[in-house]
Amino acid sequence: MGSSGHLLVAGADPALPARARSRLAELEALWSRFRADSELCRLNAAQGRWVTLSPPTMALVQRAVRAWEVTGGLFDPTVLPALEAAGYTRSFEVPPSEPPPESPSGARPRRAPGCAGIEIGDDRVWLPPGVRLDLGGIGKGYAADLVAEELLAAGAAGACVNLGGDVRAAGAAPGADAWVIAVEDEAHPGSDLAWLALARGAVATSTRLRRRWRRGGQELHHLIDPVSGAPADTSLATVTVVAAETHWAEVLAKAALIAGPSAGAALLEAHGVAGLLVTEDGTALRAGPWERFERWIPNCGGTSPVPAG
Template identity: 75%
Template sequence: MAAEPAEARFPVMGSDGHLLVTGGSAPQLLSRARSRLEELESLWSRFRPDSELCRLNASQGRWVRLSEPTATLVRQAVRAWQATGGLFDPTVLPALEAAGYTHSFPSLPRDLPPTVTPPPAPAPGCAGIEMADYRVRLAPGVRLDLGGIGKGFAADLVAQELLAAGAEGACVNLGGDVRATGAAPGAGAWTVAVEDEARPGTDLAWLALADGAVATSTRLRRRWERQGQRLHHIIDPASGAPAAGAVATVTVVAGQTHWAEVLAKAALIAGLPAGRALLEAQGVAGLLVTEDGTAHRAGPWERYVTWTPNSGGTSPASAG
Protein backbone atom coordinates (compact mmCIF):
# COMPACT_ATOMS: atom_id res chain seq x y z
CA MET A 1 0.00 0.00 0.00
CA ALA A 2 1.52 3.31 -1.10
CA ALA A 3 1.62 6.18 1.39
CA GLU A 4 -0.08 9.52 0.88
CA PRO A 5 1.50 11.25 -2.09
CA ALA A 6 3.62 14.36 -2.06
CA GLU A 7 2.34 16.96 -4.48
CA ALA A 8 3.17 20.23 -6.19
CA ARG A 9 1.09 22.70 -8.17
CA PHE A 10 2.48 25.36 -10.51
CA PRO A 11 1.80 27.02 -13.88
CA VAL A 12 3.53 25.41 -16.85
CA MET A 13 2.95 25.14 -20.61
CA GLY A 14 0.15 27.69 -20.43
CA SER A 15 -1.79 25.49 -18.02
CA ASP A 16 -2.01 24.48 -14.38
CA GLY A 17 0.44 21.70 -13.54
CA HIS A 18 -0.26 19.22 -10.74
CA LEU A 19 2.25 16.53 -9.78
CA LEU A 20 1.67 13.66 -7.35
CA VAL A 21 4.44 11.28 -6.31
CA THR A 22 4.35 8.24 -4.03
CA GLY A 23 7.48 6.70 -2.54
CA GLY A 24 11.07 7.67 -3.15
CA SER A 25 12.57 10.98 -2.13
CA ALA A 26 9.43 12.95 -2.99
CA PRO A 27 10.59 16.57 -2.51
CA GLN A 28 13.63 16.05 -4.74
CA LEU A 29 11.58 14.14 -7.30
CA LEU A 30 8.95 16.86 -7.46
CA SER A 31 11.61 19.53 -7.90
CA ARG A 32 13.29 17.53 -10.65
CA ALA A 33 9.99 16.96 -12.46
CA ARG A 34 9.07 20.64 -12.30
CA SER A 35 12.46 21.63 -13.73
CA ARG A 36 12.06 19.07 -16.50
CA LEU A 37 8.64 20.40 -17.48
CA GLU A 38 9.97 23.95 -17.56
CA GLU A 39 12.85 22.76 -19.76
CA LEU A 40 10.45 21.06 -22.18
CA GLU A 41 8.32 24.19 -22.36
CA SER A 42 11.42 26.21 -23.24
CA LEU A 43 12.07 23.80 -26.13
CA TRP A 44 8.54 23.57 -27.53
CA SER A 45 6.87 26.93 -26.94
CA ARG A 46 5.88 28.83 -30.06
CA PHE A 47 5.80 32.00 -27.94
CA ARG A 48 9.52 31.95 -27.09
CA PRO A 49 11.67 33.14 -30.00
CA ASP A 50 14.66 31.14 -28.72
CA SER A 51 12.80 27.80 -28.48
CA GLU A 52 13.76 24.89 -30.69
CA LEU A 53 10.30 24.94 -32.22
CA CYS A 54 10.64 28.59 -33.24
CA ARG A 55 14.09 27.89 -34.65
CA LEU A 56 12.65 25.02 -36.68
CA ASN A 57 9.74 27.13 -37.93
CA ALA A 58 12.15 29.84 -39.07
CA SER A 59 14.42 27.41 -40.92
CA GLN A 60 12.91 28.06 -44.38
CA GLY A 61 13.45 24.56 -45.77
CA ARG A 62 16.85 23.91 -44.19
CA TRP A 63 17.76 20.86 -42.11
CA VAL A 64 17.70 21.61 -38.37
CA ARG A 65 19.29 19.47 -35.66
CA LEU A 66 17.06 19.19 -32.60
CA SER A 67 17.39 17.76 -29.13
CA GLU A 68 16.17 14.19 -28.62
CA PRO A 69 12.84 15.10 -26.96
CA THR A 70 11.98 17.70 -29.61
CA ALA A 71 12.87 15.44 -32.53
CA THR A 72 10.86 12.60 -30.98
CA LEU A 73 7.88 14.89 -30.43
CA VAL A 74 7.92 16.06 -34.05
CA ARG A 75 8.12 12.44 -35.19
CA GLN A 76 5.15 11.52 -33.01
CA ALA A 77 3.16 14.48 -34.33
CA VAL A 78 3.73 13.34 -37.91
CA ARG A 79 2.73 9.78 -37.00
CA ALA A 80 -0.43 11.13 -35.38
CA TRP A 81 -1.26 13.04 -38.57
CA GLN A 82 -0.88 9.82 -40.54
CA ALA A 83 -2.87 7.69 -38.07
CA THR A 84 -5.83 10.08 -37.95
CA GLY A 85 -6.04 10.66 -41.67
CA GLY A 86 -5.02 14.29 -41.19
CA LEU A 87 -7.65 15.16 -38.57
CA PHE A 88 -4.80 15.90 -36.18
CA ASP A 89 -2.42 18.22 -38.02
CA PRO A 90 0.50 20.11 -36.44
CA THR A 91 0.87 22.31 -39.53
CA VAL A 92 -2.14 24.49 -38.59
CA LEU A 93 0.04 27.21 -37.03
CA PRO A 94 -0.61 29.82 -39.78
CA ALA A 95 -4.36 29.20 -39.38
CA LEU A 96 -4.10 29.59 -35.59
CA GLU A 97 -2.32 32.89 -36.03
CA ALA A 98 -4.85 34.06 -38.63
CA ALA A 99 -7.60 33.29 -36.12
CA GLY A 100 -5.86 35.61 -33.66
CA TYR A 101 -4.05 33.15 -31.38
CA THR A 102 -0.73 35.00 -31.57
CA HIS A 103 0.14 35.26 -27.87
CA SER A 104 0.10 32.85 -24.95
CA PHE A 105 -3.51 32.50 -23.91
CA PRO A 106 -3.24 34.24 -20.51
CA SER A 107 -2.03 37.38 -22.29
CA LEU A 108 -4.38 37.12 -25.27
CA PRO A 109 -7.17 39.75 -25.26
CA ARG A 110 -10.61 38.13 -25.18
CA ASP A 111 -11.92 40.74 -27.62
CA LEU A 112 -9.43 41.22 -30.44
CA PRO A 113 -9.34 44.45 -32.44
CA PRO A 114 -10.60 44.36 -36.04
CA THR A 115 -7.98 43.30 -38.55
CA VAL A 116 -7.75 42.24 -42.17
CA THR A 117 -6.87 38.56 -42.46
CA PRO A 118 -6.69 36.24 -45.46
CA PRO A 119 -9.58 33.80 -45.87
CA PRO A 120 -9.06 30.44 -44.13
CA ALA A 121 -7.11 27.88 -46.14
CA PRO A 122 -6.52 24.16 -45.58
CA ALA A 123 -3.43 23.20 -43.60
CA PRO A 124 -0.55 22.00 -45.80
CA GLY A 125 -0.16 18.72 -43.90
CA CYS A 126 2.93 16.74 -42.97
CA ALA A 127 3.70 14.94 -46.23
CA GLY A 128 6.65 17.23 -46.98
CA ILE A 129 8.33 16.94 -43.57
CA GLU A 130 11.63 15.03 -43.68
CA MET A 131 13.28 13.44 -40.63
CA ALA A 132 16.63 11.74 -40.15
CA ASP A 133 17.77 10.85 -36.63
CA TYR A 134 17.50 14.13 -34.69
CA ARG A 135 17.37 16.32 -37.80
CA VAL A 136 14.16 17.70 -39.31
CA ARG A 137 13.46 19.63 -42.48
CA LEU A 138 10.13 21.35 -43.02
CA ALA A 139 8.77 21.94 -46.48
CA PRO A 140 8.82 25.61 -47.52
CA GLY A 141 5.88 27.45 -46.00
CA VAL A 142 5.23 24.78 -43.35
CA ARG A 143 5.32 25.80 -39.69
CA LEU A 144 4.36 23.65 -36.72
CA ASP A 145 2.26 24.10 -33.62
CA LEU A 146 2.87 21.31 -31.11
CA GLY A 147 0.25 22.47 -28.62
CA GLY A 148 -2.13 19.63 -29.49
CA ILE A 149 0.34 16.92 -28.48
CA GLY A 150 3.10 18.58 -26.42
CA LYS A 151 1.46 18.57 -22.97
CA GLY A 152 0.52 14.92 -23.34
CA PHE A 153 3.99 13.94 -24.50
CA ALA A 154 5.54 15.87 -21.61
CA ALA A 155 3.23 14.12 -19.12
CA ASP A 156 4.21 10.71 -20.52
CA LEU A 157 7.91 11.54 -20.45
CA VAL A 158 7.99 13.02 -16.95
CA ALA A 159 5.87 10.23 -15.42
CA GLN A 160 8.27 7.61 -16.71
CA GLU A 161 11.30 9.63 -15.61
CA LEU A 162 9.85 9.89 -12.08
CA LEU A 163 9.60 6.10 -11.83
CA ALA A 164 13.10 5.68 -13.22
CA ALA A 165 14.38 8.12 -10.56
CA GLY A 166 12.92 6.10 -7.70
CA ALA A 167 9.25 7.02 -7.31
CA GLU A 168 6.85 4.17 -6.59
CA GLY A 169 4.06 5.96 -8.42
CA ALA A 170 3.42 9.20 -10.26
CA CYS A 171 0.51 11.21 -11.61
CA VAL A 172 1.32 14.12 -13.92
CA ASN A 173 -1.59 16.44 -14.74
CA LEU A 174 -0.96 19.23 -17.24
CA GLY A 175 -4.11 21.24 -17.76
CA GLY A 176 -6.31 18.14 -17.52
CA ASP A 177 -4.08 15.91 -19.63
CA VAL A 178 -3.14 13.21 -17.14
CA ARG A 179 -0.64 10.34 -17.01
CA ALA A 180 -0.86 8.00 -14.03
CA THR A 181 1.54 5.12 -13.45
CA GLY A 182 2.96 2.96 -10.69
CA ALA A 183 1.62 2.63 -7.15
CA ALA A 184 -1.36 4.85 -6.40
CA PRO A 185 -2.12 6.20 -2.93
CA GLY A 186 -3.85 3.59 -0.78
CA ALA A 187 -4.54 0.17 -2.21
CA GLY A 188 -6.57 1.13 -5.27
CA ALA A 189 -6.12 2.76 -8.63
CA TRP A 190 -5.42 6.38 -9.44
CA THR A 191 -8.64 8.40 -9.55
CA VAL A 192 -8.97 11.10 -12.21
CA ALA A 193 -11.76 13.67 -12.41
CA VAL A 194 -13.21 14.63 -15.80
CA GLU A 195 -14.38 18.23 -15.56
CA ASP A 196 -17.62 19.39 -17.12
CA GLU A 197 -16.27 22.01 -19.52
CA ALA A 198 -19.69 23.63 -19.86
CA ARG A 199 -19.88 24.11 -16.07
CA PRO A 200 -16.40 24.81 -14.70
CA GLY A 201 -15.88 23.55 -11.18
CA THR A 202 -18.18 20.54 -11.63
CA ASP A 203 -17.36 17.06 -12.90
CA LEU A 204 -18.86 14.73 -15.46
CA ALA A 205 -17.28 11.57 -14.09
CA TRP A 206 -14.48 10.07 -12.02
CA LEU A 207 -12.28 7.47 -13.65
CA ALA A 208 -10.07 4.77 -12.11
CA LEU A 209 -6.73 4.07 -13.79
CA ALA A 210 -4.24 1.43 -12.74
CA ASP A 211 -1.78 2.67 -15.36
CA GLY A 212 -2.91 4.90 -18.19
CA ALA A 213 -3.85 8.33 -19.41
CA VAL A 214 -6.78 10.70 -19.80
CA ALA A 215 -6.92 13.77 -22.04
CA THR A 216 -9.66 16.22 -22.94
CA SER A 217 -10.03 18.45 -25.98
CA THR A 218 -12.64 21.21 -25.90
CA ARG A 219 -13.62 24.31 -27.81
CA LEU A 220 -15.26 25.77 -24.70
CA ARG A 221 -12.08 26.74 -22.85
CA ARG A 222 -9.68 28.79 -25.00
CA ARG A 223 -12.03 31.20 -26.73
CA TRP A 224 -12.00 34.82 -27.83
CA GLU A 225 -13.93 37.14 -30.14
CA ARG A 226 -13.10 39.38 -33.06
CA GLN A 227 -15.67 41.68 -34.65
CA GLY A 228 -18.45 39.73 -32.94
CA GLN A 229 -17.24 36.36 -34.21
CA ARG A 230 -16.50 33.73 -31.56
CA LEU A 231 -13.22 31.91 -32.22
CA HIS A 232 -11.30 29.11 -30.51
CA HIS A 233 -8.03 27.18 -30.78
CA ILE A 234 -9.25 23.88 -32.29
CA ILE A 235 -8.52 24.31 -35.99
CA ASP A 236 -10.11 22.06 -38.61
CA PRO A 237 -7.17 21.27 -40.94
CA ALA A 238 -9.51 20.74 -43.88
CA SER A 239 -10.79 24.32 -43.77
CA GLY A 240 -8.19 26.22 -41.76
CA ALA A 241 -10.98 27.69 -39.62
CA PRO A 242 -11.93 26.94 -36.01
CA ALA A 243 -13.79 23.64 -35.92
CA ALA A 244 -17.56 23.89 -36.09
CA GLY A 245 -20.06 21.20 -35.28
CA ALA A 246 -22.17 19.73 -32.54
CA VAL A 247 -19.35 18.17 -30.51
CA ALA A 248 -17.97 20.59 -27.93
CA THR A 249 -15.75 18.37 -25.78
CA VAL A 250 -14.09 14.97 -26.12
CA THR A 251 -12.35 13.01 -23.35
CA VAL A 252 -10.27 9.93 -24.18
CA VAL A 253 -8.76 7.19 -22.02
CA ALA A 254 -5.68 5.54 -23.54
CA GLY A 255 -2.36 4.03 -22.61
CA GLN A 256 -0.39 7.22 -23.25
CA THR A 257 -1.39 10.82 -22.72
CA HIS A 258 -0.11 12.18 -26.01
CA TRP A 259 -2.13 9.58 -27.90
CA ALA A 260 -5.24 10.33 -25.84
CA GLU A 261 -4.71 14.04 -26.57
CA VAL A 262 -4.34 13.44 -30.31
CA LEU A 263 -7.44 11.25 -30.54
CA ALA A 264 -9.54 13.65 -28.45
CA LYS A 265 -8.72 16.50 -30.83
CA ALA A 266 -9.25 14.35 -33.92
CA ALA A 267 -12.62 13.07 -32.68
CA LEU A 268 -13.81 16.59 -31.85
CA ILE A 269 -12.96 17.78 -35.35
CA ALA A 270 -14.56 14.70 -36.94
CA GLY A 271 -17.80 15.21 -35.00
CA LEU A 272 -20.58 12.62 -34.65
CA PRO A 273 -20.74 9.83 -35.64
CA ALA A 274 -17.30 9.83 -37.28
CA GLY A 275 -15.46 10.83 -34.09
CA ARG A 276 -17.02 8.03 -32.11
CA ALA A 277 -16.15 5.56 -34.88
CA LEU A 278 -12.56 6.81 -34.90
CA LEU A 279 -12.13 6.20 -31.16
CA GLU A 280 -13.65 2.73 -31.38
CA ALA A 281 -11.48 1.83 -34.37
CA GLN A 282 -8.42 2.85 -32.32
CA GLY A 283 -9.56 0.66 -29.41
CA VAL A 284 -9.77 3.46 -26.84
CA ALA A 285 -12.53 4.66 -24.52
CA GLY A 286 -14.06 8.08 -24.95
CA LEU A 287 -16.85 10.47 -24.09
CA LEU A 288 -18.08 12.94 -26.69
CA VAL A 289 -20.26 15.75 -25.31
CA THR A 290 -22.35 17.84 -27.68
CA GLU A 291 -23.32 21.49 -27.22
CA ASP A 292 -26.68 20.53 -25.74
CA GLY A 293 -24.91 18.54 -22.98
CA THR A 294 -25.66 15.07 -24.35
CA ALA A 295 -22.86 12.58 -23.65
CA HIS A 296 -22.04 9.89 -26.20
CA ARG A 297 -19.86 7.02 -24.99
CA ALA A 298 -17.28 5.33 -27.20
CA GLY A 299 -15.50 2.04 -26.58
CA PRO A 300 -15.18 0.62 -23.05
CA TRP A 301 -15.85 3.94 -21.28
CA GLU A 302 -17.91 2.40 -18.48
CA ARG A 303 -15.01 0.13 -17.56
CA TYR A 304 -13.20 3.12 -16.04
CA VAL A 305 -16.09 5.05 -14.49
CA THR A 306 -16.39 4.92 -10.68
CA TRP A 307 -18.74 7.89 -10.16
CA THR A 308 -21.03 10.20 -12.13
CA PRO A 309 -23.36 12.98 -10.92
CA ASN A 310 -26.35 10.68 -11.46
CA SER A 311 -24.88 7.67 -9.66
CA GLY A 312 -25.54 9.00 -6.16
CA GLY A 313 -23.15 9.00 -3.24
CA THR A 314 -20.22 11.28 -2.59
CA SER A 315 -17.55 11.81 -5.22
CA PRO A 316 -14.13 10.46 -4.18
CA ALA A 317 -11.02 12.54 -3.67
CA SER A 318 -9.11 13.23 -6.87
CA ALA A 319 -5.61 11.91 -7.50
CA GLY A 320 -5.23 13.84 -10.71
Protein backbone atom coordinates in the same frame (compact mmCIF):
# COMPACT_ATOMS: atom_id res chain seq x y z
CA MET B 1 2.59 25.30 -21.54
CA GLY B 2 -0.17 27.82 -21.26
CA SER B 3 -2.01 25.96 -18.52
CA SER B 4 -1.94 24.98 -14.87
CA GLY B 5 -0.70 21.61 -13.68
CA HIS B 6 -0.73 19.15 -10.81
CA LEU B 7 2.02 16.73 -9.87
CA LEU B 8 1.63 13.86 -7.41
CA VAL B 9 4.64 11.69 -6.56
CA ALA B 10 4.44 8.68 -4.25
CA GLY B 11 7.20 6.85 -2.37
CA ALA B 12 10.13 8.83 -3.72
CA ASP B 13 13.07 11.05 -2.84
CA PRO B 14 11.56 14.36 -1.63
CA ALA B 15 13.68 16.17 -4.22
CA LEU B 16 11.97 14.46 -7.16
CA PRO B 17 8.94 16.79 -7.45
CA ALA B 18 11.23 19.83 -7.79
CA ARG B 19 13.25 18.02 -10.44
CA ALA B 20 10.04 17.19 -12.31
CA ARG B 21 8.95 20.84 -12.26
CA SER B 22 12.34 21.85 -13.65
CA ARG B 23 11.97 19.26 -16.38
CA LEU B 24 8.57 20.67 -17.35
CA ALA B 25 10.07 24.16 -17.56
CA GLU B 26 12.82 22.78 -19.80
CA LEU B 27 10.30 21.17 -22.13
CA GLU B 28 8.26 24.37 -22.25
CA ALA B 29 11.39 26.24 -23.30
CA LEU B 30 11.95 23.74 -26.11
CA TRP B 31 8.43 23.56 -27.51
CA SER B 32 6.66 26.90 -26.99
CA ARG B 33 5.66 28.74 -30.14
CA PHE B 34 5.48 31.93 -28.08
CA ARG B 35 9.18 31.94 -27.20
CA ALA B 36 11.45 33.14 -29.98
CA ASP B 37 14.39 31.14 -28.62
CA SER B 38 12.57 27.78 -28.48
CA GLU B 39 13.60 24.87 -30.68
CA LEU B 40 10.17 24.90 -32.25
CA CYS B 41 10.49 28.55 -33.29
CA ARG B 42 13.99 27.89 -34.61
CA LEU B 43 12.66 24.98 -36.67
CA ASN B 44 9.74 27.03 -38.02
CA ALA B 45 12.06 29.86 -39.00
CA ALA B 46 14.32 27.52 -41.00
CA GLN B 47 11.84 26.29 -43.62
CA GLY B 48 13.75 24.66 -46.46
CA ARG B 49 16.80 23.92 -44.27
CA TRP B 50 17.70 20.97 -42.06
CA VAL B 51 17.62 21.74 -38.32
CA THR B 52 19.28 19.60 -35.65
CA LEU B 53 17.01 19.11 -32.64
CA SER B 54 17.32 17.72 -29.12
CA PRO B 55 16.08 14.14 -28.49
CA PRO B 56 12.83 15.26 -26.77
CA THR B 57 11.92 17.58 -29.64
CA MET B 58 12.80 14.97 -32.25
CA ALA B 59 10.57 12.45 -30.48
CA LEU B 60 7.72 14.94 -30.28
CA VAL B 61 7.91 15.91 -33.97
CA GLN B 62 8.00 12.23 -34.95
CA ARG B 63 4.89 11.54 -32.87
CA ALA B 64 3.09 14.57 -34.29
CA VAL B 65 3.73 13.47 -37.88
CA ARG B 66 2.72 9.92 -37.06
CA ALA B 67 -0.50 11.18 -35.45
CA TRP B 68 -1.31 13.08 -38.65
CA GLU B 69 -0.84 9.86 -40.62
CA VAL B 70 -2.95 7.57 -38.44
CA THR B 71 -5.84 10.03 -37.99
CA GLY B 72 -6.12 10.66 -41.72
CA GLY B 73 -5.12 14.29 -41.24
CA LEU B 74 -7.74 15.13 -38.60
CA PHE B 75 -4.88 15.87 -36.24
CA ASP B 76 -2.55 18.18 -38.14
CA PRO B 77 0.42 20.00 -36.56
CA THR B 78 0.79 22.19 -39.69
CA VAL B 79 -2.27 24.32 -38.81
CA LEU B 80 -0.13 27.09 -37.30
CA PRO B 81 -0.78 29.65 -40.09
CA ALA B 82 -4.51 28.95 -39.78
CA LEU B 83 -4.34 29.38 -35.99
CA GLU B 84 -2.67 32.73 -36.47
CA ALA B 85 -5.22 33.75 -39.10
CA ALA B 86 -7.99 32.95 -36.61
CA GLY B 87 -6.32 35.25 -34.09
CA TYR B 88 -4.47 32.85 -31.78
CA THR B 89 -1.22 34.78 -31.94
CA ARG B 90 -0.24 34.96 -28.30
CA SER B 91 -0.40 32.80 -25.21
CA PHE B 92 -3.64 32.65 -23.23
CA GLU B 93 -1.52 33.26 -20.13
CA VAL B 94 -1.89 37.02 -20.77
CA PRO B 95 -3.98 38.74 -18.07
CA PRO B 96 -7.77 38.59 -18.61
CA SER B 97 -7.84 42.40 -18.77
CA GLU B 98 -5.87 42.32 -22.01
CA PRO B 99 -7.89 42.71 -25.24
CA PRO B 100 -8.75 39.48 -27.11
CA PRO B 101 -6.48 38.13 -29.84
CA GLU B 102 -6.85 39.76 -33.22
CA SER B 103 -6.22 38.34 -36.66
CA PRO B 104 -3.17 39.54 -38.58
CA SER B 105 -4.20 42.13 -41.17
CA GLY B 106 -5.60 40.51 -44.27
CA ALA B 107 -5.25 36.96 -42.92
CA ARG B 108 -7.74 34.43 -44.29
CA PRO B 109 -8.42 30.81 -43.34
CA ARG B 110 -6.57 28.35 -45.52
CA ARG B 111 -6.22 24.60 -45.67
CA ALA B 112 -3.35 23.16 -43.65
CA PRO B 113 -0.54 21.91 -45.91
CA GLY B 114 -0.17 18.62 -44.03
CA CYS B 115 2.93 16.64 -43.08
CA ALA B 116 3.62 14.77 -46.34
CA GLY B 117 6.61 16.95 -47.26
CA ILE B 118 8.31 16.89 -43.86
CA GLU B 119 11.58 14.95 -43.78
CA ILE B 120 12.90 13.44 -40.55
CA GLY B 121 16.47 12.23 -40.03
CA ASP B 122 18.12 10.68 -36.99
CA ASP B 123 18.50 13.98 -35.16
CA ARG B 124 17.23 16.62 -37.56
CA VAL B 125 14.08 17.76 -39.35
CA TRP B 126 13.43 19.51 -42.68
CA LEU B 127 10.25 21.53 -43.17
CA PRO B 128 9.16 22.44 -46.70
CA PRO B 129 8.76 26.15 -47.46
CA GLY B 130 5.38 27.32 -46.21
CA VAL B 131 5.12 24.63 -43.51
CA ARG B 132 5.28 25.64 -39.86
CA LEU B 133 4.37 23.48 -36.87
CA ASP B 134 2.22 24.01 -33.81
CA LEU B 135 2.89 21.27 -31.25
CA GLY B 136 0.33 22.52 -28.75
CA GLY B 137 -2.10 19.72 -29.59
CA ILE B 138 0.31 17.01 -28.49
CA GLY B 139 3.04 18.68 -26.43
CA LYS B 140 1.34 18.75 -23.03
CA GLY B 141 0.44 15.10 -23.35
CA TYR B 142 3.95 14.06 -24.35
CA ALA B 143 5.44 16.16 -21.53
CA ALA B 144 3.17 14.37 -19.04
CA ASP B 145 4.27 11.01 -20.46
CA LEU B 146 7.96 11.89 -20.28
CA VAL B 147 7.85 13.27 -16.74
CA ALA B 148 5.80 10.36 -15.34
CA GLU B 149 8.15 7.81 -16.88
CA GLU B 150 11.23 9.69 -15.70
CA LEU B 151 9.87 9.86 -12.15
CA LEU B 152 9.40 6.10 -12.03
CA ALA B 153 12.88 5.57 -13.49
CA ALA B 154 14.25 7.81 -10.72
CA GLY B 155 12.71 5.63 -8.02
CA ALA B 156 9.17 6.91 -7.46
CA ALA B 157 6.65 4.24 -6.54
CA GLY B 158 3.94 6.13 -8.41
CA ALA B 159 3.34 9.39 -10.24
CA CYS B 160 0.38 11.30 -11.59
CA VAL B 161 1.10 14.26 -13.87
CA ASN B 162 -1.73 16.59 -14.93
CA LEU B 163 -0.94 19.33 -17.43
CA GLY B 164 -3.98 21.38 -18.29
CA GLY B 165 -6.30 18.39 -18.07
CA ASP B 166 -3.99 15.93 -19.83
CA VAL B 167 -3.20 13.33 -17.18
CA ARG B 168 -0.71 10.46 -17.04
CA ALA B 169 -0.94 7.99 -14.14
CA ALA B 170 1.93 5.55 -13.65
CA GLY B 171 3.02 3.18 -10.92
CA ALA B 172 1.18 2.67 -7.63
CA ALA B 173 -1.46 5.10 -6.40
CA PRO B 174 -0.86 6.00 -2.73
CA GLY B 175 -3.19 4.06 -0.45
CA ALA B 176 -5.35 2.70 -3.25
CA ASP B 177 -5.45 0.26 -6.12
CA ALA B 178 -6.20 2.96 -8.70
CA TRP B 179 -5.68 6.62 -9.48
CA VAL B 180 -9.00 8.49 -9.37
CA ILE B 181 -9.32 11.25 -11.97
CA ALA B 182 -12.16 13.76 -12.11
CA VAL B 183 -13.34 14.84 -15.57
CA GLU B 184 -14.58 18.41 -15.27
CA ASP B 185 -17.81 19.51 -16.89
CA GLU B 186 -16.47 22.25 -19.19
CA ALA B 187 -19.95 23.70 -19.65
CA HIS B 188 -20.41 24.03 -15.88
CA PRO B 189 -17.04 24.82 -14.23
CA GLY B 190 -16.76 23.38 -10.75
CA SER B 191 -18.88 20.35 -11.64
CA ASP B 192 -17.67 16.96 -12.83
CA LEU B 193 -18.93 14.83 -15.71
CA ALA B 194 -17.37 11.66 -14.33
CA TRP B 195 -14.74 10.19 -12.05
CA LEU B 196 -12.45 7.64 -13.65
CA ALA B 197 -10.38 4.94 -11.93
CA LEU B 198 -7.12 3.94 -13.66
CA ALA B 199 -4.51 1.52 -12.39
CA ARG B 200 -2.29 3.15 -14.99
CA GLY B 201 -2.75 5.00 -18.26
CA ALA B 202 -3.86 8.43 -19.40
CA VAL B 203 -6.83 10.75 -19.75
CA ALA B 204 -7.03 13.82 -22.00
CA THR B 205 -9.86 16.23 -22.71
CA SER B 206 -10.20 18.45 -25.77
CA THR B 207 -12.75 21.25 -25.67
CA ARG B 208 -13.72 24.31 -27.63
CA LEU B 209 -15.20 25.93 -24.52
CA ARG B 210 -11.91 27.18 -23.08
CA ARG B 211 -9.55 28.87 -25.52
CA ARG B 212 -12.03 31.00 -27.39
CA TRP B 213 -12.54 34.65 -28.25
CA ARG B 214 -14.84 36.91 -30.22
CA ARG B 215 -13.97 38.91 -33.32
CA GLY B 216 -16.36 40.80 -35.53
CA GLY B 217 -19.31 39.42 -33.58
CA GLN B 218 -18.19 35.83 -34.24
CA GLU B 219 -17.02 33.39 -31.58
CA LEU B 220 -13.80 31.58 -32.50
CA HIS B 221 -11.80 28.82 -30.84
CA HIS B 222 -8.39 27.20 -31.16
CA LEU B 223 -9.38 23.81 -32.60
CA ILE B 224 -8.77 24.23 -36.31
CA ASP B 225 -10.32 22.06 -39.01
CA PRO B 226 -7.30 21.26 -41.23
CA VAL B 227 -9.48 21.16 -44.35
CA SER B 228 -11.19 24.56 -44.00
CA GLY B 229 -8.43 26.25 -42.03
CA ALA B 230 -11.10 27.74 -39.76
CA PRO B 231 -12.16 26.83 -36.22
CA ALA B 232 -13.94 23.48 -36.43
CA ASP B 233 -17.70 23.73 -36.99
CA THR B 234 -18.84 20.84 -34.84
CA SER B 235 -21.71 20.09 -32.48
CA LEU B 236 -19.27 18.54 -30.02
CA ALA B 237 -18.27 20.71 -27.06
CA THR B 238 -15.80 18.34 -25.42
CA VAL B 239 -14.22 14.93 -25.96
CA THR B 240 -12.42 12.98 -23.22
CA VAL B 241 -10.29 9.95 -24.10
CA VAL B 242 -8.72 7.22 -21.97
CA ALA B 243 -5.63 5.62 -23.53
CA ALA B 244 -2.30 4.11 -22.52
CA GLU B 245 -0.33 7.31 -23.18
CA THR B 246 -1.32 10.92 -22.68
CA HIS B 247 -0.11 12.29 -26.00
CA TRP B 248 -2.13 9.64 -27.82
CA ALA B 249 -5.24 10.39 -25.77
CA GLU B 250 -4.74 14.10 -26.52
CA VAL B 251 -4.37 13.49 -30.26
CA LEU B 252 -7.46 11.30 -30.49
CA ALA B 253 -9.58 13.65 -28.38
CA LYS B 254 -8.82 16.53 -30.76
CA ALA B 255 -9.31 14.41 -33.86
CA ALA B 256 -12.65 13.09 -32.60
CA LEU B 257 -13.90 16.58 -31.73
CA ILE B 258 -13.07 17.85 -35.21
CA ALA B 259 -14.67 14.79 -36.82
CA GLY B 260 -17.99 15.26 -35.01
CA PRO B 261 -20.15 12.89 -32.92
CA SER B 262 -20.64 9.86 -35.16
CA ALA B 263 -17.32 9.93 -37.00
CA GLY B 264 -15.50 10.86 -33.81
CA ALA B 265 -16.95 7.92 -31.89
CA ALA B 266 -16.08 5.61 -34.79
CA LEU B 267 -12.50 6.93 -34.78
CA LEU B 268 -12.10 6.17 -31.07
CA GLU B 269 -13.62 2.72 -31.51
CA ALA B 270 -11.27 2.00 -34.42
CA HIS B 271 -8.24 2.82 -32.29
CA GLY B 272 -9.44 0.76 -29.33
CA VAL B 273 -9.66 3.58 -26.79
CA ALA B 274 -12.43 4.71 -24.47
CA GLY B 275 -14.11 8.07 -24.92
CA LEU B 276 -16.87 10.37 -23.77
CA LEU B 277 -18.14 12.80 -26.42
CA VAL B 278 -20.40 15.61 -25.16
CA THR B 279 -22.46 17.77 -27.53
CA GLU B 280 -23.46 21.42 -27.17
CA ASP B 281 -26.82 20.41 -25.67
CA GLY B 282 -25.18 18.18 -23.06
CA THR B 283 -25.85 14.83 -24.74
CA ALA B 284 -23.11 12.35 -23.80
CA LEU B 285 -22.01 9.61 -26.19
CA ARG B 286 -19.77 6.84 -24.83
CA ALA B 287 -17.27 5.10 -27.09
CA GLY B 288 -15.21 1.99 -26.48
CA PRO B 289 -14.89 0.55 -22.96
CA TRP B 290 -15.68 3.82 -21.16
CA GLU B 291 -17.80 2.12 -18.49
CA ARG B 292 -14.79 0.01 -17.49
CA PHE B 293 -13.13 3.13 -16.05
CA GLU B 294 -16.10 5.15 -14.87
CA ARG B 295 -16.59 5.52 -11.11
CA TRP B 296 -19.09 7.76 -9.33
CA ILE B 297 -18.27 6.94 -5.69
CA PRO B 298 -16.42 9.94 -4.17
CA ASN B 299 -14.34 7.93 -1.68
CA CYS B 300 -12.28 5.40 -3.62
CA GLY B 301 -9.60 3.90 -1.42
CA GLY B 302 -8.66 7.28 0.05
CA THR B 303 -7.19 8.67 -3.18
CA SER B 304 -8.18 12.26 -3.98
CA PRO B 305 -9.35 12.88 -7.53
CA VAL B 306 -7.10 14.71 -9.95
CA PRO B 307 -9.12 17.09 -12.16
CA ALA B 308 -8.77 16.20 -15.84
CA GLY B 309 -10.27 18.97 -17.85
